[in-house]
Amino acid sequence: MRTSTPARVGxxxxxxxxxxxxxxxxxxxxxTAFKPPRELGSLHPTWIPEDPTLANFRQAFDEQPLLHxxxxxxxxxxxxxxxxxxxxxxxxxxVARRRSRxxxxxxxxVVVSQAFPFVLLIIPLFLVLxxxxxxxxxxxxxxxxxxxxxxxxxxxLAGYVRAVPPELEEAAAVDGAGRLRTLVSVxxxxxxxxxxxxxxxxxxxxxxxxxxxxxxxxxxEKQTLPVVLTHFIGAEGxxxxxxxxxxxxxxxxxxxxxxxxxxxxxxGGMLTGAVKS
Amino acid sequence: MHARLLALVxxxxxxxxxxxxxxxxxxITLRFQSLAWQEESVEANKELVKEWNATHPGVRVxxxxxxxxxxxxxxxxxxxGGEAPDIIHxxxxxxxxxxxxxxxxxxxHLLPARLKSDIPRRSWETTTFGDGVYGVPFLQxxxxxIANAKWxxxxxxxxxxxxxxxxxxxxRRITEQLSGRGKYGIAWPxxxxxxxxxxxxxxxxxxxxxRGADGKVTVRFEAADQVVPRTIHAQAGTDRSASxxxxxxxxxxxxxxxxxxxxxxxxxxxxxxxxxxxxxxKGFDWQVxxxxxxxxxxxxxxxxxxxxxxxxxxxxKEAAAFIDFLLSPRxxxxxxxGDWMLPTGNRALNDPALRTPEHGWAAGTALAAHLRPAxxxxxRGYPExxxxxxxxxxxxxxxxxxxxxxxxxxxxxxxxLVLARYQR
Numbered sequence: 001m002r003t004s005t006p007a008r009v010g011x012x013x014x015x016x017x018x019x020x021x022x023x024x025x026x027x028x029x030x031x032t033a034f035k036p037p038r039e040l041g042s043l044h045p046t047w048i049p050e051d052p053t054l055a056n057f058r059q060a061f062d063e064q065p066l067l068h069x070x071x072x073x074x075x076x077x078x079x080x081x082x083x084x085x086x087x088x089x090x091x092x093x094x095v096a097r098r099r100s101r102x103x104x105x106x107x108x109x110v111v112v113s114q115a116f117p118f119v120l121l122i123i124p125l126f127l128v129l130x131x132x133x134x135x136x137x138x139x140x141x142x143x144x145x146x147x148x149x150x151x152x153x154x155x156x157l158a159g160y161v162r163a164v165p166p167e168l169e170e171a172a173a174v175d176g177a178g179r180l181r182t183l184v185s186v187x188x189x190x191x192x193x194x195x196x197x198x199x200x201x202x203x204x205x206x207x208x209x210x211x212x213x214x215x216x217x218x219x220x221e222k223q224t225l226p227v228v229l230t231h232f233i234g235a236e237g238x239x240x241x242x243x244x245x246x247x248x249x250x251x252x253x254x255x256x257x258x259x260x261x262x263x264x265x266x267x268g269g270m271l272t273g274a275v276k277s
Numbered sequence: 278m279h280a281r282l283l284a285l286v287x288x289x290x291x292x293x294x295x296x297x298x299x300x301x302x303x304x305i306t307l308r309f310q311s312l313a314w315q316e317e318s319v320e321a322n323k324e325l326v327k328e329w330n331a332t333h334p335g336v337r338v339x340x341x342x343x344x345x346x347x348x349x350x351x352x353x354x355x356x357x358g359g360e361a362p363d364i365i366h367x368x369x370x371x372x373x374x375x376x377x378x379x380x381x382x383x384x385x386h387l388l389p390a391r392l393k394s395d396i397p398r399r400s401w402e403t404t405t406f407g408d409g410v411y412g413v414p415f416l417q418x419x420x421x422x423i424a425n426a427k428w429x430x431x432x433x434x435x436x437x438x439x440x441x442x443x444x445x446x447x448x449r450r451i452t453e454q455l456s457g458r459g460k461y462g463i464a465w466p467x468x469x470x471x472x473x474x475x476x477x478x479x480x481x482x483x484x485x486x487x488r489g490a491d492g493k494v495t496v497r498f499e500a501a502d503q504v505v506p507r508t509i510h511a512q513a514g515t516d517r518s519a520s521x522x523x524x525x526x527x528x529x530x531x532x533x534x535x536x537x538x539x540x541x542x543x544x545x546x547x548x549x550x551x552x553x554x555x556x557x558x559k560g561f562d563w564q565v566x567x568x569x570x571x572x573x574x575x576x577x578x579x580x581x582x583x584x585x586x587x588x589x590x591x592x593x594k595e596a597a598a599f600i601d602f603l604l605s606p607r608x609x610x611x612x613x614x615g616d617w618m619l620p621t622g623n624r625a626l627n628d629p630a631l632r633t634p635e636h637g638w639a640a641g642t643a644l645a646a647h648l649r650p651a652x653x654x655x656x657r658g659y660p661e662x663x664x665x666x667x668x669x670x671x672x673x674x675x676x677x678x679x680x681x682x683x684x685x686x687x688x689x690x691x692x693x694l695v696l697a698r699y700q701r
Contacts, residue, residue, distance in 0.1 A: 041556030043537025063316055064342075126358040135360060211347075215354045218308070218362075220342055230344035234314040235368065235582075236469065236546070237346075237527055 026252065032245035033057070040241050056242035057250075060232070066247055068221060069228040074254075076138050076213075076224060077206035080145035084153045084202040085195055087146065092157035093187070097166070107158075110151040118211050126215060136218040144212045149202040156201065160194025161187075200258050207255060225251045305336045305592050307599060310343040310362035312582075315551060318615035325611070329602055336595045338364075356380040361587040363596045369403035369414055370580035373655060376411035382586040383409035387597035392604060392622075400621040403581055403650040412583030415604050416618040418547035419568070419577055419644045420477060421637070426562040428455065428541045439567045439575060439643035445481065445508050448569040452518040455541040464523040464531045464540035465509055470671040471663045473544070475652050476578035478505045481571030485688075486656050493700045494656050496692040498685045504571055506674060507681065514677045524675050536561055544568065547641045548617040554636060565637025567644055575644060578651035581621055619645050658699030666691045 003011070027047070032040065034052040039045070060066060095103045125144060126135065134140030164187055172182040210226040217223045229251060232244035313322045319342075326340045341362055343351065349371055355361040356375065365381075375381050388410075393401075396414060404412035429436060434451045437443045443451065452462025467473060475485060483502035488494050512519035520540055523531045529552060531543045536557055553563060567575055584603065586596040602608065606624035613620040613631060619641055620626055631642050653659040670687040673679045679687075 037555040038558055041532050041536050041552075041558075043533040043539065045533070059316065063319060122354055123357050126354050126360075130358050130360065135358070211350075214344075214347055214351050218341060218355075218360065219339070223342075227344075228342075230346045231314055231342050233344060233346050234548075235312075235345045238529055238549070238552070240315065241529070 026256075029245050029249050029252070032241060033249040035242065037242060056246035059240075060243035060247040060250075063243060064228050064231055064247070065220060065223075066225070066228060066250065069223055069225045070251070072138060072222060073207055073224040073226070073251075076141050076145060077203045079138075079142040080149060080206040081199040081203035083142065083146045084149040085157075085199040088150055088153035088157050088198065089191070089195060091150075092154050093161050093183075095154065096158040096161035107155070110155050113151045122212070122215055125212075129216065135216055136222055138222065141213060141216055141224070142206075144216065145202075145206040145209065148209075148212070149205055152205075153198045153202055156198045157191070157194055160191050160198075163194075164190045200261065204255050204258055207258075304334070305595055307336060307338050307364060307590075307592060307596055308341050308362040309338050309364040309599065310341045310366060312343045312345050312348060312366045313616065314345065315616060318612070321611045321615035325603055325608055329599060336592070336599070338599055352380075356587070356589075359589055361589055363587055363590040363592060364599060365585045365587060367412070367583055367585065368580050369412060369583050370651060370654060372404060372412050372583060372585065373406055373657065375585075376406040376409065377657075380588055381411040382588045382590065382593050382596075383411065384413065384586060384597060385410050387586070387593055388413065389601050392601050395606070395622040395624055397621070397623065399649055400581060403579075403654055404583055404585075406655060412585040413600055413604060414581035414583050414621045415609060416613060416616055417579045417581040417621055417645075417648055418618045419579060419641060419648055420473065420544055421547055421641060421644070422542045422566040422568060423535070423545050423549065423553060423637075424542045424564050424566050425535065425538065425540075426564040428538070429564075432541075437566050437569075439640065442567045442570040442575055445504055445569045445571050449508050449512060449516065449518075452512055452542070453516045456516070456518040460538070461520040461540045462518040463512060463542050463544070464520040464534060465513070465544060465675075466526045466528045466531045467509070467524050467672070467675055468527045468530075469668070470675060471667045472578075472580075472651065472653075474506055474509075474671060477568060478502050479576045479578050479649055479652065480568065480573045481505060482573045484652065486652055494696055496662070496689050496696065498688045501572065503681060503685075506671065506684070509675055510677075510681075513675060521676075525672070532556060542566070547619065547637075550636050551617040565640040567640065575647040576649055577644075577647065578654075579648045580651045580654065582616075582618070619648075656696070658696045661699075662692050662695045666695060 031047055031049060033056055034054070035049040036051055036053045036055065039049055039051065091106075095106055129135050129140045129143070132140070134143060168186055168190070169182050172186045173179075177185065208226060209224075210230075213224045213227050214230075217227065225247075229244065229247055232240045232247065234240070309326065311319075311322045313319045323340055326338050329336075329338050343366065348367055352361065352365065352367070352375065356378070361380065367375075372381065385408075392413065400414040400417070401410060403414050404410055432455055434454060435443075435447075455462035465473075475483070478485065478501070481501050481504035483499075483505070485496060485498065485502050486494050487497050509519065513521055513524060520531075520534065523534070523540075528543070528545045528549055531540065531545075532549075532552060534540050535543050547565075550565070557563065568577060584600045586593050586600070590596055603612070604622065606622055606628070609620040609622045609625035610628045610630055613625060620631070625631070626642060626645055630638075632639050634640075653663070656662075667688060670679070670684050670691075674681070674684040
């Protein structure tokens with residue numbers, strides 16, 4: 001199907017407009033992070049700060065333990081991603097390969113569980129973690145993140161597993177490979193991109209998560225970055241805009257880097273098996 | 278069978294819950310969750326905790342940073358899980374549910390006479406629920422008019438003082454006089470129109486919530502309640518003296534236009550002065566004016582910041598002693614200066630540091646005696662009435678979509694249906 005030049009120009013213009021729309025908040029955040037207070041209150045704000053300053057970053061680091069919080073976030077997000085993938089991969093294999101009622105029920109439950117509001121879960125979850133002595137601990141938070149990420153990880157990985165032709169596994173079996181050998185040597189390498197994409201997705205979800213971290217972590221030295229960011233916001237939503245923007249900019253960077261790395265894999269993963277070859 | 282099993286599991290879970298404070302080698306540790314967020318305020322709180330710890334070796338206080346944005350949900354979960362901080366910083370309008378829910382300790386017999394007598398009764402009313410006192414009100418902020426001083430001077434209008442404030446009618450005339458050629462006399466930031474309208478309506482004798490002999494509360498939107506909304510409506514819709522674009526904005530959003538000379542005045546909370554000091558262009562001359570007065574004088578409603586003790590805390594006496602230390606007159610001044618707010622304590626209010634004309638401190642301090650509990654303070658169901666009925670109705674009224682008659686119908690008829698559900 002050929003597209004005429006005016007139509008193509010229109011498409012690209014629309015795409016550029018959409019990209020500009022998406023990029024606007026981030027670029028504005030970067031610009032704000034480098035503006036001195038007087039420029040923040042200007043009626044004619046500029047994209048590029050007239051008198052750029054690092055004072056907002058200095059103040060943000062002076063006021064709140066940002067590095068420590070970032071380290072907590074990193075630890076929780078990495079652990080959650082690894083554990084979620086380790087659990088979700090065999091589950092996804094079973095769900096994708098066994099066409100049983102159980103597999104269907106699991107898939108149905110996965111979809112339903114995504115509709116649960118946070119507030120419904122938080123109090124029972126809090127009590128359970130408290131009795132496990134895991135409140136105010138990063139392992140407790142990791143446990144919650146794993147449970148929270150599992151349904152989506154399972155759903156995503158199941159798509160990847162379905163995309164691996166069963167004939168390959170059958171051929172390996174014909175060649176004498178055992179079940180485990182087939183999984184390790186044939187299926188796993190083909191699933192690798194999906195595993196990486198799923199893991200990174202779980203990482204980003206955990207990195208950005210706020211509510212569970214707010215409720216579960218009590219002491220300042222345990223708090224994660226999204227929780228610490230709210231400390232720049234006062235009553236009635238008044239914000240210390242400069243330091244908030246500086247801290248938020250730093251908090252956004254890991255997500256951006258990770259997304260830049262995985263975005264092709266994620267779209268690949270979601271579309272795998274969408275059409276029959 | 279399943280229900281029994283579930284009940285058993287829940288009971289076991291609840292049985293494991295413990296209380297807040299801890300005792301370590303004979304030393305008590307108390308957790309103090311503070312919502313301080315401005316640089317100076319966080320610093321003042323941390324310094325005070327440090328000073329307490331240095332002078333009280335037997336009772337160590339641990340500073341925990343909370344956030345205004347999510348304090349209600351966070352506290353509710355902590356209370357339910359038996360993990361609440363021992364000393365809790367919050368706002369008085371957030372306390373009713375926690376107090377009635379039995380989560381907060383009654384401080385009536387825990388606080389020293391010095392503190393009780395230093396804070397006026399009207400402030401204590403904001404934290405009194407039933408027969409108990411569930412928080413110590415310590416900081417409050419009136420809504421004031423921040424004005425472009427040069428503009429006002431040039432225009433020749435009478436500058437109001439707390440002794441001779443503008444009436445609402447005079448205020449309307451003056452904003453009209455200041456407007457024209459794309460400039461406005463006033464910019465109302467009314468993203469949250471309910472508390473602003475209700476609190477300012479006390480100045481005109483508005484009451485809105487009426488408690489009957491049976492103790493039940495009903496809404497009546499009477500003439501005295503209508504003065505403030507009618508004035509704002511007329512400024513925005515008839516006189517064109519209020520900027521229509523800021524009606525849906527928050528306070529901070531009006532500042533660039535104010536600094537840029539687009540509006541002569543902005544009605545803001547007293548603590549916004551800190552942002553103005555930080556962000557105003559060099560040479561920008563501003564001043565603090567009292568909000569207009571009516572039949573009720575300069576009276577307006579406030580929801581002070583409070584300090585409470587968790588009912589689950591095993592060390593309530595020590596927690597109350599820490600609150601007493603934190604709110605000694607000298608320390609209350611430090612907290613007030615850090616938050617750019619007014620202290621509730623009489624002795625702190627008289628401190629020369631808060632009586633200086635610089636940055637409008639004196640103008641604000643003069644209003645302290647006129648501050649009363651916000652009208653909705655003890656009305657159960659108020660949050661739902663506010664979100665589902667009053668906010669959309671007032672927003673539509675101020676934007677001109679509905680008239681005063683429909684506003685009244687909605688506030689009263691829909692509103693009373695909501696409140697009735699909470700008072701059965």
